[in-house]
Amino acid sequence: MTRREDYESRTEQFLLPILEERQFELVDVEYVKEAGNWYLRAYIDKEGGITVDDCEVVSRMLSEWLDKNDFIEDSYIMEVSSPGLGRPLKKEKDFARSLGDDVEVRLYKARNKQKEFAGVLKAYDKETVTIVLEDGTEEVFTRAEIALIRLAFDF
Numbered sequence: 001m002t003r004r005e006d007y008e009s010r011t012e013q014f015l016l017p018i019l020e021e022r023q024f025e026l027v028d029v030e031y032v033k034e035a036g037n038w039y040l041r042a043y044i045d046k047e048g049g050i051t052v053d054d055c056e057v058v059s060r061m062l063s064e065w066l067d068k069n070d071f072i073e074d075s076y077i078m079e080v081s082s083p084g085l086g087r088p089l090k091k092e093k094d095f096a097r098s099l100g101d102d103v104e105v106r107l108y109k110a111r112n113k114q115k116e117f118a119g120v121l122k123a124y125d126k127e128t129v130t131i132v133l134e135d136g137t138e139e140v141f142t143r144a145e146i147a148l149i150r151l152a153f154d155f
Contacts (some may be wrong), residue, residue: 007031007040007072014065015058016043023047025085028090031076032130038076040066043083050082089148095124102152103131107145117141118152 001009008029019026044050044058044091058081066078089095089103098121105117117139119131129149130140 003073004031008037010071011040011042011062015044015062018058018061019044022054022057024050024058025061026088027094029114030035030043030051031072038074040072041079041081043081043087045083045087045146055080085153086150089121095121095129096102097121098151104150104152105129105139105141105146106148107141108147109145114129 008031011031012026013031015026015029024044024046027045028041029043030039030041032039032041041124042062044054046054059078062080063078066072081092086104089098099119103119103121105119107115107117109115115132117131119133119139121129122132122138123130126143128137128140128142129146132138
């Protein structure tokens with residue numbers, strides 16, 4: 001297990017019982033470096049949507065726990081937030097919940113000179129994701145070639 005995976009896993013294990021007690025969902029925990037800064041992010045949700053107050057309560061509890069346990073070696077910024085409208089699909093439950101929904105798929109490398117695809121999520125398994133494009137054709141992507149898959153939204 002990498003250091004990043006360890007940090008994410010330990011944070012997830014702390015948050016799960018706290019969130020379940022409040023009937024919140026832990027969407028994701030990520031430890032990433034962006035623009036020279038490390039970020040520990042927890043994305044939470046609940047039926048009807050998460051509020052700023054919900055994020056604040058969880059943030060305070062997480063901050064106290066992190067201060068007490070002090071297992072992250074780097075200097076970092078901690079954030080607790082909603083996954084937002086265009087939430088990424090990462091876990092099994094995300095894919096299951098999103099079957100039949102519009103998604104956007106971004107690839108690491110272009111396929112036929114195209115890196116971004118949009119369509120309806122038709123199927124998925126541990127190795128692949130299948131979407132139906134607007135013209136009715138199906139595209140099957142391996143999980144390894146997908147940089148990001150998220151719910152699509154129109155304004």
